[in-house]
Amino acid sequence: MTGDRTSGWTRRQALQSLALAGAAAAWAPRGLAQAPSRRIGVALVGLGHYSRDLLAPALQLTKHCRLAGLVTGSPGKLPEWQGRYGVPDRNVYSYDDFHRIADNPDIDAVYIATPNHLHKPLALVAANAGKHVWCEKPMAMDATEGEAMVKACRDNKVQLAVGYRMQHEPNTRRFMAMAKERPFGRIIKLRADAGWWGWRDGADDAWRLDPARGGGAMYDMGVYCVNAARYCTGLEPLAVSAFDETARRDLFKGVDETMRFRLEFPDDIVAECVTSFGRNLNTLQVDCERGWYAMSPFQGYEGNAGRASDGTVFEPQLGPRPRMQAEQMDQDALAILGNTAPRAPGEEGVADLRVLDAAFASARGDGKRVEIARG
Structure with a gap:
């Protein structure tokens, strides 16, 4: 983390802006003058690690x-879940009878x-059943699938939100605001690295090694890099130019x-990114003409x-997981x-998938530069 000090943005202004942004992001949902009294009924679809532990x-x-x-393809998980959370039988579905959710007013x-x-x-x-859709990232296997999801939700007049949890985190939202404010002047380059050594050995995560089910580091961790490069x-x-390493x-x-990839943005901005299942990586840095933040x-x-x-x-703004x-x-x-x-609609997920589609094409071509499709 190196760079020059900024002359156009004082530390006091930065701290004040950070405090205001953090407070707004962290407390607005619970501090509205007229907060809605009704709670949204949510059905969890897939009862693996992420649903269970987070x-x-x-x-x-x-x-x-x-x-x-609850919706699952593993009925053996249901007794524990229902016992712990008191979900009645009428609100439990398999993937095969998931369509019956249309008749259930308990689930929004x-x-x-x-x-x-x-x-x-x-x-x-879910969309055809008239239910709003929240979907984990990446929202689909490719941009074409993502676009079909957006259309289905639009046609059925339901919302589609992608599980980009970082876009709800206060420090991340501050970085998103800085993309417009440019407190250190013009952005020159950025680096985003996301990876972890190994993976959980349980059956819940065996699919991460299966190409047919969307496995691999780029789908799992590379999306963080792509999304960060876009919102920063x-x-x-x-x-994009991508290399499978x-x-x-x-x-x-x-x-x-492991995938290494380089994103070319307008204004001659470049993002250098690495994602991996073989290395612990978790760093984001934005270099500007008069300084940096990370x-x-x-x-x-x-x-x-x-x-910066x-x-x-930028102190942590939220409490411990989850x-x-x-x-x-x-x-x-x-x-x-x-x-x-x-905050993160389906179109946001599709934009990332267009980048992933091009990155995979580039990697298959030994790093050949591939232009990213426009919406």
């Missing part, structure tokens, strides 16, 4: 949501947290272990913190209750 506990912390239903929205290949088909069923610049990338091909068969970790479940070249410190997921779901619930756009 989403379900987070729903217990929300002010505008409640756990109302579904949160899809399944392997990636199931996102689109389950989202279409406020721009859409024009082209998988070392353990005996284990990673048909999926990427976060590390920038996509953790908790403790996201950073600093002028001495500004406070971030609770904030995300409360914000998305308020969008439904207030009939306003969610």
Whole structure:
């Protein structure tokens, strides 16, 4: 983290702006003068690690949501879930009879947290049943699938929000604002690295090594880099050059272990990114003409913190996990209750998928520069 001090933005101004942005992002859902009294009934679709360890506990912390239903392809999980959360039999579904959710007034929205290949088909069923859709990232296997999800939700007049939890985190929202404010002058380049060593050995996560189900580091962690590069610049990338640097091909068969990619943005801005299942990576840095600002970790479940070249410190704003997921779901619930756009709508997910599509094409071509499709 190196760079020059800014002459156009004082430390006091930065800290005041940070405090205001953090307070607004962290407390607005719970501090509205006329907060809605009705809670959004949420059905969790897919009862693996993310739902079990993060989403379900987070729903217990929300002010505008409640756990109302369960959808799973593993019925053996249901007794424990129903015993713990008191979900009645009438609100429990399999993937095969998921369409019956249309007749259930207890459920307003579904949160899809399944392997990636199931996102689109389950989202279409939910939208056609008249239920709002919250979907984990990446929202689909490619941009074409994502566009079909957006259309289905639009045609059925339901909301579609992508689970970009970081866009609900106060320090991240401050970085998003700085993309417009340019407190250190013109952005020159940025770096975003996201990765983790190994993965959970449970059956819930075996799909992460399966190309047919959307496995691999780029789908799982690379999306954080792509989304961060876009929200830190406020721009859409024009082209990408990507290199598959998988070392353990005996284990990673048909999926990427490590991907290095370079995004070209307007105004000659470049983003250098690495994503990996073989390295612990969690850093975001934006270099500008008069300084820099950075976060590390920038996509953790908790403790996201950073600093800037002028001495500004970005302290963690939210409490321990799963406070971030609770904030995300409360914000998305308020969008439904207030009939306003969610912070991360389906179109945001499609924009990232266009980048992923081009990155995969580039990697297949040994790093050939590939232009990114426009919407």
